[in-house]
Amino acid sequence: MNKATKLLAAVAAGVMAVSIAACGGSSSSSGSSASVNTDKTANDNASCTNTIKKTGVEKVTVWAWYPGIQDVVDDFNENHDDLQVCWNNGGQGGGEYTKFQNAIKAGTGAPDVIQLEYEAMPQFMTGNEQHLVDLSQFGFNDYKDDYTAGSWKSVQLGTDDKVYGVPVDLGPFVMYVREDIFKQYGVDVPTTWDEFAEAGKELKAAGYDGYLTDFPLNSTAMLLAFFAQTGDDVYTYSASDPTKVKVNYNSDGAQKVLKYWKELVDEGLVDTTDANTTDWTTNILGGKYATWVQASWQTGYLAADSDDGDADSGFRIYKAPVWDSSTPDVNQGGSAWAVTDQAKDTEAAYTVARELFSSDSAQKIGVTTGGLFPAWTSMLDSDYFKTEKIAFLGDQEANEITIPVAEGYKGYSFLPFQTYAYDEQDKTLKSIFQDNTDVSTALSALDDTLNNYAKQQGYTVE
Amino acid sequence: MAKFKKNNAQVGGTSMAARRGNLWGWVFTIPFGIVFLLFLVIPLVYAFIMSLYTSNVFGTKFTGLANYARAFTDTLFLSGLGRVVLYTIVMVPIQLGLALIFALLLDAFKNKFASVSRLVIFLPYAIPGVIGALMWGFMYSKNMGPFTSIFELFGLQAPDFLSTNGIFGALVNVVTWQWTGYYMVILYSALQSVPSELYESARIDGASELRIATSIKVPMCSSSIVMVTIFSLIGTLQFYTEPTVLRNQAPTVIDSQYTPNMYAQALAFSYNQPNYAATISFALGFIVVIFSVIFMHFTKKQSGLED
Numbered sequence: 001m002n003k004a005t006k007l008l009a010a011v012a013a014g015v016m017a018v019s020i021a022a023c024g025g026s027s028s029s030s031g032s033s034a035s036v037n038t039d040k041t042a043n044d045n046a047s048c049t050n051t052i053k054k055t056g057v058e059k060v061t062v063w064a065w066y067p068g069i070q071d072v073v074d075d076f077n078e079n080h081d082d083l084q085v086c087w088n089n090g091g092q093g094g095g096e097y098t099k100f101q102n103a104i105k106a107g108t109g110a111p112d113v114i115q116l117e118y119e120a121m122p123q124f125m126t127g128n129e130q131h132l133v134d135l136s137q138f139g140f141n142d143y144k145d146d147y148t149a150g151s152w153k154s155v156q157l158g159t160d161d162k163v164y165g166v167p168v169d170l171g172p173f174v175m176y177v178r179e180d181i182f183k184q185y186g187v188d189v190p191t192t193w194d195e196f197a198e199a200g201k202e203l204k205a206a207g208y209d210g211y212l213t214d215f216p217l218n219s220t221a222m223l224l225a226f227f228a229q230t231g232d233d234v235y236t237y238s239a240s241d242p243t244k245v246k247v248n249y250n251s252d253g254a255q256k257v258l259k260y261w262k263e264l265v266d267e268g269l270v271d272t273t274d275a276n277t278t279d280w281t282t283n284i285l286g287g288k289y290a291t292w293v294q295a296s297w298q299t300g301y302l303a304a305d306s307d308d309g310d311a312d313s314g315f316r317i318y319k320a321p322v323w324d325s326s327t328p329d330v331n332q333g334g335s336a337w338a339v340t341d342q343a344k345d346t347e348a349a350y351t352v353a354r355e356l357f358s359s360d361s362a363q364k365i366g367v368t369t370g371g372l373f374p375a376w377t378s379m380l381d382s383d384y385f386k387t388e389k390i391a392f393l394g395d396q397e398a399n400e401i402t403i404p405v406a407e408g409y410k411g412y413s414f415l416p417f418q419t420y421a422y423d424e425q426d427k428t429l430k431s432i433f434q435d436n437t438d439v440s441t442a443l444s445a446l447d448d449t450l451n452n453y454a455k456q457q458g459y460t461v462e
Numbered sequence: 463m464a465k466f467k468k469n470n471a472q473v474g475g476t477s478m479a480a481r482r483g484n485l486w487g488w489v490f491t492i493p494f495g496i497v498f499l500l501f502l503v504i505p506l507v508y509a510f511i512m513s514l515y516t517s518n519v520f521g522t523k524f525t526g527l528a529n530y531a532r533a534f535t536d537t538l539f540l541s542g543l544g545r546v547v548l549y550t551i552v553m554v555p556i557q558l559g560l561a562l563i564f565a566l567l568l569d570a571f572k573n574k575f576a577s578v579s580r581l582v583i584f585l586p587y588a589i590p591g592v593i594g595a596l597m598w599g600f601m602y603s604k605n606m607g608p609f610t611s612i613f614e615l616f617g618l619q620a621p622d623f624l625s626t627n628g629i630f631g632a633l634v635n636v637v638t639w640q641w642t643g644y645y646m647v648i649l650y651s652a653l654q655s656v657p658s659e660l661y662e663s664a665r666i667d668g669a670s671e672l673r674i675a676t677s678i679k680v681p682m683c684s685s686s687i688v689m690v691t692i693f694s695l696i697g698t699l700q701f702y703t704e705p706t707v708l709r710n711q712a713p714t715v716i717d718s719q720y721t722p723n724m725y726a727q728a729l730a731f732s733y734n735q736p737n738y739a740a741t742i743s744f745a746l747g748f749i750v751v752i753f754s755v756i757f758m759h760f761t762k763k764q765s766g767l768e769d
Contacts, residue, residue: 098732128521217714274714279711
């Protein structure tokens with residue numbers, strides 16, 4: 001083998017490592033505010049997963065992964081003569097956001113309307129990258145009362161009068177309780193965090209061999225909900241000032257929460273198995289956890305994972321424990337429709353975003369087939385929803401507990417680099433709970449990491 | 463090799479026929495050439511150009527090698543790199559040692575049992591990497607895996623494979639299980655090309671089977687051993703599939719920046735930093751090249767690359 005061949009072989013070796021990065025594209029910066037387009041025929045040849053009911057009508061393209069969305073789209077198309085929705089599944093969560101980012105970089109390929117989780121919205125409204133359309137210009141502010149205060153604030157993205165999405169669902173933070181376990185060991189269901197810790201000790205003393213609950217070290221959004229319960233804002237970000245962020249993990253609230261859980265874990269009352277893993281699912285369905293404090297959408301996931309989702313699991317929904325009477329209602333998760341700056345006919349896209357879930361029939365599909373916890377006030381007020389019996393929870397009318405939480409939730413901000421923040425937050429939990437790093441030291445290190453990252457990305461840090 | 467060169471020179475190589483042969487040779491490589499250019503060379507050049515730009519909230523601008531300066535001071539990249547180097551040091555010798563032992567054994571015992579064993583050892587390689595890792599993920603599970611009950615039989619507690627301390631061994635095991643058979647087949651076929659006269663004369667001289675293995679068989683297939691080591695080296699430095707799949711079972715233990723390739727993927731697809739992701743990939747590629755060149759330099763003799 002000669003020198004050139006050797007070099008070639010060595011280069012080829014390196015090549016394999018590199019090809020993974022080749023899919024990205026160089027970023028093009030657009031203007032500061034998303035433009036409004038009016039091309040009514042651009043989507044005529046768009047291919048759709050659903051069957052279009054009425055031909056020769058303007059089409060609006062939509063990406064969403066809600067369960068039952070196809071029924072909702074069919075419902076919309078049957079009831080509209082001037083617009084038809086062309087739906088495709090762009091992937092779930094992160095998968096869809098990556099596709100959207102790629103379409104943004106390519107300058108083409110994004111849908112007109114897109115499903116985005118509240119926590120994912122800021123990344124598309126950051127610095128020069130403004131890719132969601134302000135819907136207030138079409139008069140969406142007139143519909144403010146149709147949605148809960150918290151969901152509305154979530155789509156305002158920190159602005160006063162702009163709206164970047166149409167709220168769809170929420171994840172009111174509640175406590176799942178194995179009532180049968182509490183009864184068996186003669187322990188009262190806790191209502192405050194003090195009582196919660198006490199209940200753990202009592203269950204253990206009475207001979208329960210499971211854990212009071214799990215505090216997963218990959219808790220991401222769940223931890224933010226715990227922090228929000230203390231009333232402290234960990235993040236501050238506004239789409240009206242999109243080059244500025246504030247990260248505050250040094251807050252008293254964050255410290256209080258983590259010190260509380262650390263103590264329970266050290267006493268052996270609380271497990272730290274990673275959530276949504278095989279072991280965790282086996283544990284929670286197998287009665288190893290007496291409680292689970294989480295958003296109310298967990299019901300659907302647990303039912304899907306259990307052998308018979310319609311059988312009584314023993315779980316009942318209670319109000320999440322509070323610190324004191326001033327503890328606010330909090331939320332974890334939920335999503336909205338956003339209109340992209342690539343929408344071919346922006347106003348038509350807005351109409352679709354607003355009306356997809358506006359009919360009673362569509363809302364019912366969303367709540368039943370989709371298993372969504374709605375952000376729509378009319379549905380929350382309806383007897384239909386209030387008296388809905390949930391088989392997995394032993395026919396409990398659980399929405400009675402959950403609705404006031406959804407209504408009480410005031411909303412909070414996320415970062416434009418939320419995924420990175422979550423990854424670093426998980427590492428911090430690992431260092432606190434596995435390596436026994438002091439809570440304040442670990443939080444302060446996390447705060448520095450995220451602030452440095454923000455600066456490195458060009459943000460002004462408060 | 464020297465002999466071959468002399469023969470070539472004798473032919474002269476400048477006749478019309480030889481030229482036409484050369485031309486046809488190029489024609490035949492066109493289909494490969496197009497694919498090579500489109501899916502390897504162009505993306506590579508594009509990725510390299512990308513790595514010279516930096517994007518932040520204000521937009522994208524040319525920054526030359528600044529990203530590389532950032533990469534080689536980035537603790538996330540460096541700690542991932544340190545981790546794969548450690549995996550390389552542990553995993554490569556284990557895989558190759560086992561592969562060589564299996565190949566020698568199968569070569570020594572040429573009976574039906576040996577051919578069945580050959581198939582069985584190779585079988586894990588026939589299972590797609592992702593499926594294999596998924597399967598091991600379930601086996602490692604405390605609740606669902608068989609190890610808990612197996613250890614209980616002996617009154618012991620099964621080790622926690624998916625914990626901070628256990629994950630290294632768990633991953634080494636998955637990769638070794640998957641790749642040993644493949645390397646074994648390469649080494650085994652190299653052994654088949656050793657002329658049997660050599661063994662016969664060694665036996666006449668009174669050499670034991672072990673002596674034949676260490677003094678004749680291993681040196682005779684040393685070029686294959688070098689090749690397999692390079693495969694293994696490159697593969698381990700680019701460690702990606704197995705930790706990514708096991709991450710679903712142990713997200714806290716295996717973080718999203720566990721290996722440089724995983725970090726590049728997170729940067730490109732989760733953190734929205736394609737430019738820096740390209741830099742990390744190129745930096746890793748550069749390091750793989752260095753490792754390979756160093757290794758090839760020290761094994762010149764064994765590999766038969768020396769002129």
